[in-house]
Amino acid sequence: MTNVMMIGASFSEVERDRLKTAFNAGFVADVTDLDSLSVQARAETAAVAxxxxxxxxxxxxxxxxxxxLIANFGVGYDAIDVEAASKRGIRVTNTPDVLNDDVADLAVAMLLAQCRNMIAGDACVRSGDWAAKGSLPLNRKASGSRVGIVGLGRIGREIADRLAAFKMDIHYHSRSEKQTPGWTYHSDVVSLAEAVDFLVVALVGGKETLGYVGTEALAALGPRGVVINISRGTTIDEAALLKALESGIIAGAGLDVFLNEPDIDPRFRALDNVVLQPHQGSATTETRTDMALLQHDNIAAFLAGRLLLTPVN
Amino acid sequence: MTNVMMIGASFSEVERDRLKTAFNAGFVADVTDLDSLSVQARAETAAVAxxxxxxxxxxxxxxxxxxxLIANFGVGYDAIDVEAASKRGIRVTNTPDVLNDDVADLAVAMLLAQCRNMIAGDACVRSGDWAAKGSLPLNRKASGSRVGIVGLGRIGREIADRLAAFKMDIHYHSRSEKQTPGWTYHSDVVSLAEAVDFLVVALVGGKETLGYVGTEALAALGPRGVVINISRGTTIDEAALLKALESGIIAGAGLDVFLNEPDIDPRFRALDNVVLQPHQGSATTETRTDMALLQHDNIAAFLAGRLLLTPVN
Incomplete structure (x- = not known):
């Protein structure tokens, strides 16, 4: 028998084996597959990974x-209806902090890659165009720019700390003003966008932040502005973003997240002013192992009746 | 008449116009074209841009x-025989410092892009493979790594300062030990390579550093090691580097400089563990303008008999 069920086609083989060994966990690829389980299997399930x-x-x-218990793999748990879980006495855990470094690294990397036109640079060398057709147009300086962080939570703070080493002037918008080393607080996102060259979105996902960066903020960011998103596809009004990128309302973007991943809007794929990444924020061997272990430890704590390590509700 | 001669096909139109307007400067595309000039034009030339x-x-x-005067556009003046110039009473200037930020930015950007497999990431999204074939293999964590800077001059220092914000353990090799905040000095490059995951080459070019990072250092760096080069193609033994990259002696590289640019060894173009850039270290609009102005100011100072701003000899 098993009382732990894995749900998710994106569990890797290693991750599935680990949970199966530890908890004799069962597996379904998707939430919608739960009703294919036997009544007994469903009745026994005390915890979901x-x-x-x-x-x-x-x-x-x-x-x-x-x-x-629903033990989420990932810091963002916007896919889970936490309110419904709480009503049923179901606890929810996530995997915060262990992925902050990786997500912040990718945010900075996308900012630099967009600024310095690195995707085109690699293609230019690799194709032989460098020798055949000469250098690319000059690109744009990153260090010393003004950057705005939307959401100065743990990940936003890690991004800002890194960008400060690039001598950037740090601005941010957050629910409340924070204790920060000389950074400038903006009480709304449009004011933030107006003040900066680069807007880095590090919000939590979910209903509250749906379309948080919209037409007005993008217009305020302006034709030299670049958007970086490592949060969720939902936090930016994607229709407005596509229009802004296609029509020069902003200069470019670095995007790791989209609506309807991985089946994203094909208009993104035609843009040459955008660095695109396949939701790789936390996708390193080291961090995914740490996330898996934290998910495992939350399940083990729950089954043993101990305090959960990283509860959400 | 003109007493200033521009030499170099890589001067942009804007740069040529600026020097022509300022000094009525003449132009030849290459040093080898000097003998095509009239005797008078050569006799009048007091300064070369x-x-x-x-x-x-x-x-x-x-x-x-x-x-x-030979006023070089760029910090690296290894193309100029400074000893021969000094013997003839010819002063040489370069354009240091104004490009440090850009070059350091690109070094960090290549390190992150290599680590996080960003070139493949962008291609995966852009081609539609993300939806058709699923995610890429997990990539590698950058933050918290051990990094070794080869040559802790002004650019090397800028690179180290940035990487410190990624919580990296900083090691370096330089002619002499420097005052640094807790960084580890190595008196030779092989010891440095042995101690780190990432080796960032920030040496000056020229005869003294020819093949400075060679077979032994690459072997010491090892199969998890990544080389970043933003200095000159000459500073790494390129045959040894290609062999190391092709045979797994090291894990990968991020390279902005090569021998025989832009007509580089085609073996580089076949490597999928390398981020390639077309010598873009200082290639931003902002920095190239600053470099041009510094070159201009050195020429103006020379012609007016004032002190040179950034003399080399």
Missing amino acids: FKGHAAFGAAAMDLLPKLG | FKGHAAFGAAAMDLLPKLG
């Missing part, structure tokens, strides 16, 4: 009458 | 009997 971005709502929870 | 990597040696200097 969850990975992915498909919605995990009230109806799915009701298929698992003994469910007491 | 130089740009490029073709050799400027004693024979060329002797074609310009009144030459008193």
Whole structure:
């Protein structure tokens, strides 16, 4: 018998093996596959190890009458209806902090790569165009720029700390003003966008931040402005972003997240002023192992009746 | 009449116009074109504005009997035979410092891009492979690594300062030990390579550093090691580097400089563990303008009999 169920096609083989060994965990690829399980298997499920971005709502929870824990793989748990979970006495955990460095690294890397036209640079050398056609147009200086962080949580702070070493003038917008070393607080995102060259979005996902960076902020960022998004596709009004990128309202973007991943809007793929990444923020061997271990430890703590390590509700 | 001669096909139109307006400067595309000038034009040339990597040696200097200044566009002046210039009473200037930020930015950007497999990431999204074939293999964490800077001059220092913000353990090798904040000095490059994951080469070019990072250092860096080079193609033994990259002696590289640019060894172009850039270290609009102005100011100071701003000899 098993009382732990893995849900998520994105669990790697190593991750599945680890949870199977530890908890004799069962597996379904998707939340929608839960009703294919036997009544007994569903009845026994006390904890879910969850990975992915498909919605995990009230109806799915009701298929698992003994469910007491949803342990999410990832810091963002916007796919899980936490309110519905709380109502049912289901605890939710996530994997914060262990991925902050990686996500911040990728944010800085996308900013630099966009600024310095590195995708085109690599292609120019690799194709032989450098010798055949000469140098690329001059690119743009990154160090010393003004950067605005949207959401100065733990990841936003890590991004700002790195960019400060590039002598950037740091501005930020957050629910409240923070204790920061000479950084400039903006009480709204449009004022922030107006003040900076680069806008780095590090918000949490979910309903509250849906379309948080919209038409007005993009217009305020302006034709020299570049947007970096390592949060969720939902935090930027994607229709407005595509229009801004296609029509020169802003200069470019570095995007690791999109709506409908991985089946993203094909208009992104035609843009040459954008660095595109396949949601790789935390996708390093080191960090994914740390995330898996934290998910494992939350499940083990729950099953043993100990305090959860990183509870959400 | 003109007493200033521009030499270098790589001068942009804007740069040529600026020097022509300021000094009524003449132009030849290459040092080897000097003998095509009239005897009078050569006799009048008191200062050369130089740009490029073709050799400027004693024979060329002797074609310009009144030459008193070679003002190089760029911090690296290894193309100019400074000893020959000094013997002839010719002063040489370069454009240091104004490009440190850009070069350091690109070094960090290549390190991150290599680590996080960003070139493949962009291609995966852009081609539609993300949706069709799924995620890429996990990549590698950058923050918290051990990094070794080869040559802790002004640019090396800027690189180290940036990487320190990524919580990296900084090691360096330099002619002498420096005052540094907790960084580890190595008296030879092999010991440095052995101690680190990433080896960032920030040496000056020229004879003294020819093949400075060679077979032994690459072997010491090892199969998890990554080389970043933003200095000159000459500072690494390129045959040894290609062999190391092709055979797994090291894990990968980020290279902005090569032998025989832009007509580089085609073996580089076949490597998928390398981020390639077309010598873009200082290639931003902002910095190239600053470099041009510093070259201009050195020429103006020389012609007016004032102190040179950034003399080399």
